[in-house]
Amino acid sequence: MEKEQKNTKKMTGSHAVIQSLLAEGVDLIFGYPGGAIMPVYDALYDYHDKLHHVLTRHEQGAVHAAQGYARVTGKVGVSIVTSGPGATNAVTGIADAMIDSTPLVVISGQVGSSLLGTDAFQEIDVVGITQPITKWNFQIKSAQEIPGALARAFYIARSGRPGPVLIDITKDAQSSTLDFAYTPVTKIRSYTPVNAPDESQILKAAQLINEAKKPLILVGQGVILGGAENELKTFAEKTGIPAAWTLLGLSALPSDHPLNVGMLGMHGNYGPNVLTNEADLLIAIGMRFDDRVTGNTKAYGVNAKFIHMELDPAEINKIIKVDAPILGNVKETLPLLTAKVIKNNHAEWRNEFKKYDVVEAERIINEELKPSKDGITMGEVINKISTAYNDDAICITDVGQHQMMASRYFKFKQTRSIVTSGGLGTMGFGLPAAIGAKMGRPDRPVVLFVGDGGFQMTIQELGTIFQTEIDVKIVLLNNNFLGMVRQWQELFFDKRYASTELINPDFQTIAKGYGLHVEKVTNRSSLDESIGRMIKSKGAYLLEVIVEKEGNVFPMVPAGASVSDVRLE
Amino acid sequence: MKQEFTISIFSENHVGLLNQITNVLTRRQINIESLTTSESAIKGIHKFTIVVNTTREQVEKLIGQIDKKIDVLKAFVFTEDEIIHQEMALYKVPTEQLLNGTEIETLVRQYGARILEVHHDYAVIEKTGHKQETQELFDKLDKFGVLQFTRSGRIAVTRTNYEQLAAYLRSLNKETNNTLD
Numbered sequence: 134m135e136k137e138q139k140n141t142k143k144m145t146g147s148h149a150v151i152q153s154l155l156a157e158g159v160d161l162i163f164g165y166p167g168g169a170i171m172p173v174y175d176a177l178y179d180y181h182d183k184l185h186h187v188l189t190r191h192e193q194g195a196v197h198a199a200q201g202y203a204r205v206t207g208k209v210g211v212s213i214v215t216s217g218p219g220a221t222n223a224v225t226g227i228a229d230a231m232i233d234s235t236p237l238v239v240i241s242g243q244v245g246s247s248l249l250g251t252d253a254f255q256e257i258d259v260v261g262i263t264q265p266i267t268k269w270n271f272q273i274k275s276a277q278e279i280p281g282a283l284a285r286a287f288y289i290a291r292s293g294r295p296g297p298v299l300i301d302i303t304k305d306a307q308s309s310t311l312d313f314a315y316t317p318v319t320k321i322r323s324y325t326p327v328n329a330p331d332e333s334q335i336l337k338a339a340q341l342i343n344e345a346k347k348p349l350i351l352v353g354q355g356v357i358l359g360g361a362e363n364e365l366k367t368f369a370e371k372t373g374i375p376a377a378w379t380l381l382g383l384s385a386l387p388s389d390h391p392l393n394v395g396m397l398g399m400h401g402n403y404g405p406n407v408l409t410n411e412a413d414l415l416i417a418i419g420m421r422f423d424d425r426v427t428g429n430t431k432a433y434g435v436n437a438k439f440i441h442m443e444l445d446p447a448e449i450n451k452i453i454k455v456d457a458p459i460l461g462n463v464k465e466t467l468p469l470l471t472a473k474v475i476k477n478n479h480a481e482w483r484n485e486f487k488k489y490d491v492v493e494a495e496r497i498i499n500e501e502l503k504p505s506k507d508g509i510t511m512g513e514v515i516n517k518i519s520t521a522y523n524d525d526a527i528c529i530t531d532v533g534q535h536q537m538m539a540s541r542y543f544k545f546k547q548t549r550s551i552v553t554s555g556g557l558g559t560m561g562f563g564l565p566a567a568i569g570a571k572m573g574r575p576d577r578p579v580v581l582f583v584g585d586g587g588f589q590m591t592i593q594e595l596g597t598i599f600q601t602e603i604d605v606k607i608v609l610l611n612n613n614f615l616g617m618v619r620q621w622q623e624l625f626f627d628k629r630y631a632s633t634e635l636i637n638p639d640f641q642t643i644a645k646g647y648g649l650h651v652e653k654v655t656n657r658s659s660l661d662e663s664i665g666r667m668i669k670s671k672g673a674y675l676l677e678v679i680v681e682k683e684g685n686v687f688p689m690v691p692a693g694a695s696v697s698d699v700r701l702e
Numbered sequence: 703m704k705q706e707f708t709i710s711i712f713s714e715n716h717v718g719l720l721n722q723i724t725n726v727l728t729r730r731q732i733n734i735e736s737l738t739t740s741e742s743a744i745k746g747i748h749k750f751t752i753v754v755n756t757t758r759e760q761v762e763k764l765i766g767q768i769d770k771k772i773d774v775l776k777a778f779v780f781t782e783d784e785i786i787h788q789e790m791a792l793y794k795v796p797t798e799q800l801l802n803g804t805e806i807e808t809l810v811r812q813y814g815a816r817i818l819e820v821h822h823d824y825a826v827i828e829k830t831g832h833k834q835e836t837q838e839l840f841d842k843l844d845k846f847g848v849l850q851f852t853r854s855g856r857i858a859v860t861r862t863n864y865e866q867l868a869a870y871l872r873s874l875n876k877e878t879n880n881t882l883d
């Protein structure tokens with residue numbers, strides 16, 4: 134810290150933590166107390182009118198809730214946990230935020246500095262543990278370091294490619310006094326959050342675009358993180374290039390936009406997957422060529438040149454060697470490119486996607502949304518709920534078949550409307566993330582789709598819902614299976630259903646115990662009415678739908694296969 | 703094709719940085735051939751020199767990941783012809799053998815080594831050079847029974863771009879900055 138001759142105020146480290154949070158505009162945090170963080174909790178008591186603390190039922194829930202909050206608001210999510218088991222419980226959430234570029238500041242308590250390294254009660258090397266899963270982390274051992282380190286933490290978490298930062302604070306640093314003054318950080322000499330694009334690459338990219346006959350845009354979360362939804366739309370509309378999206382790029386472009394051709398990757402749409410290998414130009418915008426998107430990279434974009442618009446230099450040429458890399462925030466680089474490309478339409482090429490859409494509808498979608506069989510499908514439930522919300526709710530998912538179904542069949546009008554665990558695929562993410570999302574956007578309906586497996590990974594967060602009276606709609610798609618794993622067993626392991634069948638408790642009773650409105654649907658005939666009741670209800674709601682036990686998600690690009698070998702059955 | 707690369711990393715002098723950097727390598731199954739670390743010419747800036755055996759493509763990715771660490775100022779990669787490098791080796795031999803004939807002394811002269819200390823029981827020889835050279839001397843001395851042998855990691859200066867690098871680091875120093883200490 135630069136010693137500045139500013140007005141300082143004497144206070145304890147724990148008050149400094151809270152003053153720092155307030156200085157960063159934080160008004161909501163998610164956490165769980167314990168010995169090593171008690172001084173901060175004690176200080177919180179004095180600030181309850183300015184800084185709302187949500188007590189989750191598990192530290193993993195606290196971090197996922199902060200993620201949900203961050204994903205829908207674009208602000209930094211904050212959670213606060215104690216040392217030892219509190220910190221290790223937070224690890225899954227931190228890892229999830231890291232791989233999905235979610236801005237978080239996680240504050241953990243730590244044993245007193247004199248006890249560090251002695252295997253003291255609840256001492257754990259959380260800085261060591263979280264080193265590879267944080268954008269930055271730091272241990273504070275004296276109160277005076279608090280404002281400087283927290284200012285850095287917030288700056289790092291939200292700037293450039295966002296990510297989680299962990300700040301570990303020893304107990305003595307929390308309870309000793311300092312001269313507090315807060316200066317937000319705007320620059321760190323060893324850190325370049327955004328690199329400037331190379332003008333010549335923009336020209337090269339423009340030329341590639343102007344010459345391309347079959348270009349395809351790949352929309353990633355970078356568009357949303359950069360707030361570049363309009364810039365994307367302008368670019369796509371001027372060039373007439375169809376745009377497909379990754380799981381995390383979902384909702385950047387409205388579902389019904391004429392250039393939106395659907396989802397990429399393992400359970401993406403038929404057209405964009407197959408046509409990836411017919412395209413002569415792939416324009417990746419804020420995406421990182423995850424293996425769930427590319428399948429076998431050696432057989433990916435086989436006829437295409439690549440343009441990669443990306444903030445993080447380490448992503449350039451990491452998976453795919455590209456012809457024109459454009460560094461920088463896509464919000465700034467897209468307009469530069471748009472200015473240099475010619476107006477186009479690509480009607481014929483766009484029509485190709487429609488042909489595949491017809492096949493996909495006939496082979497998969499129609500049956501999923503309007504099943505001929507008695508069993509209720511996940512797709513029809515999701516589709517009906519989306520429609521009932523006028524395609525304008527915030528959709529949260531857990532991980533599994535229902536997640537892929539939700540990304541395929543829920544529809545979106547606004548950006549930042551889907552919250553799902555992409556890179557880590559964390560079961561148990563959904564319920565706490567939904568709580569955080571609703572707290573971030575109380576003005577919008579929040580609906581969670583969750584499987585009977587993942588629901589039970591963080592089911593205790595129903596207690597958080599009970600205590601906070603938060604209005605989240607939970608749609609439990611119950612197939613009595615760890616569905617996605619069962620699907621793999623069916624397709625690739627000879628139907629040997631090893632440990633994937635679930636003997637479940639009565640979810641209705643459980644949710645009732647937590648004070649939720651509950652309803653269970655076993656028959657298609659009552660589905661519409663039940664959905665109607667859920668949507669009209671005030672307060673949290675569990676709609677449990679007993680779905681087809683052995684339904685499958687298709688299309689599917691088997692792991693390691695080429696995207697054009699996408700299977701329809 | 704795999705080849706030897708020397709990676710130079712300049713970083714803030716923070717606890718845990720070594721761990722951060724080596725983790726980038728170990729996570730990708732890259733074996734560290736040698737590693738040295740020390741304060742650089744600029745106060746408060748640390749320099750790591752790491753030797754790895756890998757492909758050009760992989761090393762570029764490593765540099766990207768290392769550069770991405772918040773506290774890393776800059777990482778550079780060099781091939782053999784772009785640097786001048788040395789390692790130091792220490793050899794502990796029985797004094798008896800040193801005094802018994804002139805062979806060891808001849809070797810010391812021939813290899814540009816020097817005798818650091820001579821004690822009643824043992825003598826210590828020092829040599830700087832490339833790994834093959836220090837190894838060769840070891841093999842020769844070992845006929846006389848080397849009691850202990852140790853070799854440092856590589857240190858290196860660049861043949862090219864040196865001015866550019868120093869200027870880069872100096873320019874960083876002038877900028878307004880938020881440091882933690």
Ligand SMILES: Cc1ncc(C[n+]2csc(CCOP(=O)(O)OP(=O)(O)O)c2C)c(N)n1
Nearest residue numbers: 533534535558560584585586587615616617
């Ligand atoms: C924490 C965690 N453990 C294991 C997995 C592996 N996994 C992926 S999907 C899945 C099944 C999910 O079942 P369920 O929650 O019932 O949802 P469904 O697939 O039936 O929709 C499992 C076990 C995971 N993604 N996360």
